[in-house]
Amino acid sequence: MSTPEIRVEGLHKSFGDNHVLRGVDLEIGQGEVVCVIGPSGSGKSTLLRCVNLLEEPQQGTIVVGGTELTDPDVDIDAVRRRIGMVFQQFNLFPHLDVTENLTLPQRRVLRRDKAAAEKVAAENLARVGLADKAHAYPSSLSGGQQQRVAIARSLAMGPEVMLFDEPTSALDPELVGDVLAVMRGLAEEGMTMMVVTHEMTFAREVADRVVFMDGGVIVEQGTPEEVIGNPKNERTRHFLSRILDPAMAEVEDVPGKTEK
Amino acid sequence: MADTDTRIQPRKKGLTRRQRRRLSRGAQYVVFVAAVLAFAFSADWGRLKNQFAQLPIAEQMFPDIITLALKNTVLYTLSGFVVGLVLGIVVALMRLSSVGPYRWLAGIYIEIFRGLPALLIFIFVGVGVPLAFPDVQYPGGTYGKVAVALGLVSAAYMAETIRAGIQAVPKGQMEAARSLGFSPARAMISIVIPQAFRIILPPLTNELVLLFKDSSLVLFLGVTLEERELSKFGNDLASTTANSTPILVAGLCYLLVTIPLGFVVRRMESKSQEAIR
Numbered sequence: 445m446s447t448p449e450i451r452v453e454g455l456h457k458s459f460g461d462n463h464v465l466r467g468v469d470l471e472i473g474q475g476e477v478v479c480v481i482g483p484s485g486s487g488k489s490t491l492l493r494c495v496n497l498l499e500e501p502q503q504g505t506i507v508v509g510g511t512e513l514t515d516p517d518v519d520i521d522a523v524r525r526r527i528g529m530v531f532q533q534f535n536l537f538p539h540l541d542v543t544e545n546l547t548l549p550q551r552r553v554l555r556r557d558k559a560a561a562e563k564v565a566a567e568n569l570a571r572v573g574l575a576d577k578a579h580a581y582p583s584s585l586s587g588g589q590q591q592r593v594a595i596a597r598s599l600a601m602g603p604e605v606m607l608f609d610e611p612t613s614a615l616d617p618e619l620v621g622d623v624l625a626v627m628r629g630l631a632e633e634g635m636t637m638m639v640v641t642h643e644m645t646f647a648r649e650v651a652d653r654v655v656f657m658d659g660g661v662i663v664e665q666g667t668p669e670e671v672i673g674n675p676k677n678e679r680t681r682h683f684l685s686r687i688l689d690p691a692m693a694e695v696e697d698v699p700g701k702t703e704k
Numbered sequence: 705m706a707d708t709d710t711r712i713q714p715r716k717k718g719l720t721r722r723q724r725r726r727l728s729r730g731a732q733y734v735v736f737v738a739a740v741l742a743f744a745f746s747a748d749w750g751r752l753k754n755q756f757a758q759l760p761i762a763e764q765m766f767p768d769i770i771t772l773a774l775k776n777t778v779l780y781t782l783s784g785f786v787v788g789l790v791l792g793i794v795v796a797l798m799r800l801s802s803v804g805p806y807r808w809l810a811g812i813y814i815e816i817f818r819g820l821p822a823l824l825i826f827i828f829v830g831v832g833v834p835l836a837f838p839d840v841q842y843p844g845g846t847y848g849k850v851a852v853a854l855g856l857v858s859a860a861y862m863a864e865t866i867r868a869g870i871q872a873v874p875k876g877q878m879e880a881a882r883s884l885g886f887s888p889a890r891a892m893i894s895i896v897i898p899q900a901f902r903i904i905l906p907p908l909t910n911e912l913v914l915l916f917k918d919s920s921l922v923l924f925l926g927v928t929l930e931e932r933e934l935s936k937f938g939n940d941l942a943s944t945t946a947n948s949t950p951i952l953v954a955g956l957c958y959l960l961v962t963i964p965l966g967f968v969v970r971r972m973e974s975k976s977q978e979a980i981r
Contacts, residue, residue, distance in 0.1 A: 525885035535880035
């Protein structure tokens with residue numbers, strides 16, 4: 445990887461007194477799939493949200509596809525068109541049907557005409573296996589279907605990078621698989637992806653690299669075999685043992701750890 | 705042991721719960737019927753009918769009360785509503801602005817115009833403004849004046865309703881739109897405001913009903929014969945005929961509009977609840 449697609453340097457972010465990111469450096473190469481794992485409150489979601497500037501960092505540099513997002517004069521709307529974002533809560537537009545959810549951003553932001561936007565929408569709905577739901581409203585879809593529509597909505601904008609913020613955490617367990625399958629397909633097509641997740645199986649099988657965060661810093665990173673299979677750091681081991689075998693974990697008090 | 709265990713013993717003394725409930729409900733019906741009868745017998749229906757229900761007088765009000773008065777009332781109301789809605793959106797957005805002075809200005813506007821009686825605003829718009837700016841003409845004469853006065857009154861209420869509606873749209877909607885590359889203004893117009901209006905449709909329609917009634921204040925602006933609305937029309941005719949029947953008929957005309965409107969609001973309310981979740 446000569447020039448990284450995403451480059452984060454010395455990132456600091458606080459919400460009031462809460463210092464969430466304490467100096468994060470991270471590079472993601474083109475076509476690389478990076479899973480970010482860590483306990484809640486570790487700052488992993490905040491880091492992801494900084495990468496498309498939904499959160500503005502106090503300090504540090506973020507470069508995506510050669511454009512520095514932290515430059516105060518950057519055209520942030522233009523950069524965000526190249527970065528797809530998938531949220532935990534899907535955030536489909538409830539007043540629009542599925543096709544309109546996909547076409548409205550294309551028409552308003554990319555200025556595509558109606559026919560072209562509808563063609564792209566249909567292609568991307570087929571890609572996530574929901575061609576038959578083109579005219580359903582979000583409220584009539586299951587969580588897994590809504591999340592796949594949300595992924596299709598991002599893809600319809602033709603992004604170079606996709607960010608996933610705990611995309612399966614709000615889903616019933618039996619619906620997780622469909623969403624992960626779509627993400628796996630994307631990864632195989634060579635999409636650059638940054639995924640905040642608790643799905644260790646997905647991280648192990650799909651990720652090129654796993655990043656473990658705790659306390660606002662990157663504690664350990666490497667291939668899935670290294671980080672998940674054979675963690676070096678004590679905090680990583682502790683976290684993994686709790687998440688891989690939650691029934692065996694002991695009660696512990698984690699003060700002031702809250703995350704959206 | 706048997707004599708100490710009282711848990712499953714039925715109450716012996718006093719009334720049971722069911723008997724008490726029946727008695728209480730019976731008493732409420734008796735009071736209600738007594739009140740209605742007392743009212744019906746004590747009122748002097750003959751004189752009331754004489755003063756308020758003279759059929760020949762009612763007949764001579766038609767068709768003008770519909771083609772002129774009701775039409776004007778509706779026209780005043782709708783024009784005031786449109787002005788209020790546009791101004792209300794502007795004030796609501798100012799209230800949510802990141803620019804301090806906009807927020808303060810919007811706050812002051814809302815406090816003043818929500819606190820003043822509509823009548824005073826009508827006098828201010830109808831008399832004060834022409835005095836201060838003699839060269840300024842309201843477009844559309846009285847119609848313009850009423851639209852401005854009613855608009856100023858309703859904008860203050862609507863701004864607060866619209867602001868609440870915008871804030872009721874989940875934050876994720878704005879974030880999703882921004883992530884897709886929408887500018888803040890475009891996200892507001894295409895994504896947030898349409899959803900906000902779905903939420904506030906019922907209170908906005910209530911505001912329309914209030915405006916409908918407030919349009920009667922036009923009579924303080926001094927209107928020509930053709931510009932009269934329901935209240936003025938009824939009032940004028942009541943004084944020429946020395947009988948109050950026209951007032952009753954005018955009142956019925958208001959209900960002719962407000963009752964179906966209330967019905968429509970309830971329908972929309974239950975429908976929008978289905979649509980959103």
